[in-house]
Amino acid sequence: MPTIKYYVREGLLPPGELSSPNQAHYDETHERRLRLIRALLEVGGLKVAAIAEVLGAVDDPSRPLHKVLGAAADRLGGAGVAGDDADADAANATVEALIARRGWHTHESNPAAADLSRALAAMAWLGHGAYTELLDEYADAAELVARADLGYVDRRVAVEDRVESVVIGTVLGEAVFSAMRRLAHVDASARLYGTGAEEGPGESGEPEGPS
Amino acid sequence: MPTIKYYVREGLLPPGELSSPNQAHYDETHERRLRLIRALLEVGGLKVAAIAEVLGAVDDPSRPLHKVLGAAADRLGGAGVAGDDADADAANATVEALIARRGWHTHESNPAAADLSRALAAMAWLGHGAYTELLDEYADAAELVARADLGYVDRRVAVEDRVESVVIGTVLGEAVFSAMRRLAHVDASARLYGTGAEEGPGESGEPEGPS
Numbered sequence A, B: 001m002p003t004i005k006y007y008v009r010e011g012l013l014p015p016g017e018l019s020s021p022n023q024a025h026y027d028e029t030h031e032r033r034l035r036l037i038r039a040l041l042e043v044g045g046l047k048v049a050a051i052a053e054v055l056g057a058v059d060d061p062s063r064p065l066h067k068v069l070g071a072a073a074d075r076l077g078g079a080g081v082a083g084d085d086a087d088a089d090a091a092n093a094t095v096e097a098l099i100a101r102r103g104w105h106t107h108e109s110n111p112a113a114a115d116l117s118r119a120l121a122a123m124a125w126l127g128h129g130a131y132t133e134l135l136d137e138y139a140d141a142a143e144l145v146a147r148a149d150l151g152y153v154d155r156r157v158a159v160e161d162r163v164e165s166v167v168i169g170t171v172l173g174e175a176v177f178s179a180m181r182r183l184a185h186v187d188a189s190a191r192l193y194g195t196g197a198e199e200g201p202g203e204s205g206e207p208e209g210p211s
Helices: A004-009 A028-042 A048-059 A065-072 A085-102 A111-125 A129-156 A159-193 B004-009 B028-042 B048-059 B065-072 B085-102 B111-125 B129-156 B159-193
Strands: A017-020 A023-025 B017-020 B023-025
Touching: A004 A028, A028 A048, A028 A159, A028 B111, A048 A159, A085 A111, A085 A129, A111 A129, A111 B028, A111 B159, A129 A159, A129 B129, A129 B159, A159 B111, A159 B129, A159 B159, B004 B028, B028 B048, B028 B159, B048 B159, B085 B111, B085 B129, B111 B129, B129 B159
Parallel strands: none
Antiparallel strands: A017 A023, B017 B023
């Protein structure tokens, strides 16, 4: 467990007020920031550099929010696999068509569109190009979650806390949805193939899981 | 970019057949495995140790599939934040009630339930205990995605490729959904608060994003 001093040294946490030459005093704002750092690090799996970028954006109200979100989502990598250019071009076209078909408001600089393209290109590169069949069902689900998220922020979060809340929701909400999707896979598999959930796939010949 | 030799040394890839003392021959199976490693590493964001565990499980048909999935999902951390025990107990009870309410087939050893509890405990610890209001909307969305995933596997993937396919879908499908959720957030925000997507949150006073 990294110490408070480490977070201060890395610029994640402002230094406490020195109450004596060897003792710093940390107030409630510090405590709240410290919790956020630890949750992003330990549950969200963000790297220290990504957290520094996210917190810088939280503290700078002139930074566009989609850049904060991009930083918060950095843990997904974003380098992409080399693959081939044909896969990348096809994936870009697929994402553009999806956004147009759904009528989604977006903007050129939203990194999520590029992240989606890269993930689809990687799928194609692994022989799962047909996976794009599922995009509208994924989009229905994403809209459901996004409406729920926005409703929560609107209903429950004071305006001055919303940027921080968006960061928490983006990173931890993803951990929540990921765990739920895996729970729902086991259930969907049990319904499709019958139970036998304790068996290995080699025994039952059938997976519990997704694509 | 790590080399093939590095993957062989780390036990991710079997050594090629030596065609001369200084030259190894890699066949199609190697190439396919190499692609999987690179996608899990670069798009999925898994660590080398997690990939080794996932591949070990893929290659060992007696290993229960939910353990493969647990390994594939390791990047979400799982350590959890310290928080307090009351948050953890409340989160466990919430997850148990959710599973019962949804009628989800599951089993004690499914790590997804514990991952979900940890994420909810972290939310509560950050002052967002009310976030549990959203769980049924998240669950509806997770069921939608899981049914789509299973349908794809059932329709498109040969039985002998299903375990590998489950791993790909769990890790890359998560990157796909994560990017879509962020796209849908921007759209939901534009619909709720009007556009102005290029403004910083400090200018518009309203977030684009989630809880």
